[in-house]
């Protein structure tokens with residue numbers, strides 16, 4: 001019986017249009033995953049039942065956003081939608097100068113080119129694949145300064161995305177502030193499982209870097225999710241709105257790169273935002289080379305309009321409560337089935353600990369990659385690897401990086417799936433867990449030069 005005092009919440013929206021899904025048979029899935037080289041990135045979307053590959057560009061837009069598409073001003077220069085986006089960015093994030101880009105990595109490319117000199121060190125709270133690559137391509141070296149707890153999949157620290165101030169200070173002493181153009185703070189930390197950074201940590205990082213004249217740049221892809229965790233977990237912030245917390249976080253930084261494909265509820269888009277006028281001038285010249293004119297940066301006018309509206313919707317408390325509520329619901333169900341997952345559960349998905357799930361596999365047998373393939377085979381659920389394949393190789397030695405975390409990410413798109421889908425996912429994972437002893441590892445038979453997890457191919461050992 002349901003206790004009568006229990007009050008359930010539900011999504012703050014109703015469904016206006018649906019997209020039908022194809023159901024596949026086990027034989028069809030075996031064929032599909034083999035043809036995809038056991039890499040879920042190489043599956044065809046139509047062969048997937050529930051797609052948890054990523055929360056990037058997979059959100060459902062609102063009727064307001066769809067209406068916004070019709071207001072696209074597709075002028076080459078000075079589109080009305082650019083100014084709407086600029087206004088939305090100023091209102092919600094507070095940055096002075098805006099350069100739209102086709103997505104987050106477009107902004108990372110330009111930021112890296114205008115800020116990083118050869119030999120520079122860029123500290124950050126755990127690496128992100130495209131971010132680190134752009135830093136390296138610009139001649140810089142990424143240095144991880146996240147707290148140690150982030151590498152422990154079950155440490156209960158409520159803000160496992162925090163920057164370790166001692167590590168950062170030591171790095172500044174060792175290399176000198178002149179070689180550190182900025183500290184990159186990611187909110188939330190994707191590779192650690194969507195773990196948030198506390199407001200206290202943001203303030204401390206600001207104070208420390210200010211003493212050395214070092215800038216702070218946000219990777220603000222999931223900033224609203226991070227703000228929700230501050231509201232829920234950090235003392236003194238329970239009564240603050242997500243919207244006001246987002247703006248406060250930005251106020252401790254000098255600029256940001258943004259993939260609007262996550263928090264901002266659009267299918268494509270991103271931007272670089274800066275407060276420094278000189279750097280902005282350089283960047284707005286650079287964007288013309290790589291993306292498009294500085295008032296569209298690789299986006300259609302309608303894309304910028306949908307983004308401007310999506311940003312406003314993303315910081316609403318009710319939206320965030322339902323979005324993260326759904327992720328936490330799936331996390332609870334998996335924990336009830338004893339599945340080893342990263343805890344506390346982060347903002348954008350569930351991360352299964354593949355080392356614990358498949359303890360009989362060595363890390364160079366790609367346990368997370370193998371588990372992602374098995375999850376697809378069981379019920380057509382597509383997930384992705386976040387472990388040794390994603391970590392890539394050390395450019396100097398050519399060896400794999402062996403990350404502590406070997407994870408499979410079940411990323412939940414925003415406003416797309418129902419609670420019943422979450423139940424089907426939990427049951428499928430539990431079913432695979434029951435036969436985990438029979439799962440074998442993989443051998444990598446082909447890998448591309450950059451970001452190999454997207455395109456590498458495997459065979460069953």
Ligand SMILES: *Cc1c(COP(=O)(O)O)cnc(C)c1O
Pocket residue numbers: 056103104105106128130131186188190219221258259260261262269270
């Ligand atoms: C997705 C993402 C990026 C890159 O953004 P794209 O839009 O995919 O190019 C950068 N940082 C983080 C933390 C991300 O999750």
